[in-house]
Amino acid sequence: MIRPLLSRRLVLGGTVLLGVGLGVPLGRARAATLVQVRKQRGCSCCDGWVEHLRANGFICEVSTLDDLTSVKANLxxxxxxxxxxxxTAEGYVVEGHVPASALRRLLAERPAIQGLAVPGMPLGSPGMPGEPVDEYAVIAFAKDGTQRTFMRFSGERETI
Structure with missing residues (x-):
């Protein structure tokens, strides 16, 4: 009997080792989330935010536009x-410099909201280097117009 070159054990073992090599905890591997980013041409802080998401395991598809006003209004x-x-990620809107940990929490909890936003450009938030870092809120917003604080941060560090 001829044995196939790639046995099921070899493939599964290689998959586990690849996950460990990528920093994925054993038993917790899952597909990376696709984040579709629309950014304005020439905005370097947007590139920094995309790099922050990629460094935290998200897959980013980036579209560069001259004006995002209609995109924001439509969403x-x-x-x-x-x-x-x-x-956008898994049906949610993500506006501004939302930290990856807030996005992960959103996707894990899946609340009945439209999305998350960090208004403005707080210093120290992902993609916005600078000192001293700002304290800021990640705001959850719903289609009915309601808003609430979802998480609070100082720079990239969550606060209570």
Missing amino acids: GVPEALRSCHTA
Whole structure:
């Protein structure tokens, strides 16, 4: 009997080793989330935010546009919460410099909201280097216009 070159054990073992090599905890491997990012041409902080997401295991597909006003309006981002880039992930809107940990929590909990936003461009938030770092809130917003604080941060560090 001829044995196939790649046995099931070899493939499964290689998959586990690849996951460990990529920093994925054993037993917790899952497909990476695709984040579709729309950014304005020439905005370097948007590139920094994309790199932050990629470094935290997200797959980013980036579209560069001259004007995002209609994108933000079509996705229902309230004007007061708008920032320099807009993204979508698994049906949620992600506006501005939202830390990867907040996005992970959103996707794990799946609350009945439209999305998350970090209005403005707080210093120290992902993609916005600078000192001293700002304290800021990640705001959850819903289609009915309600808003609430989802998480609080100082730079990239979650606060209570």
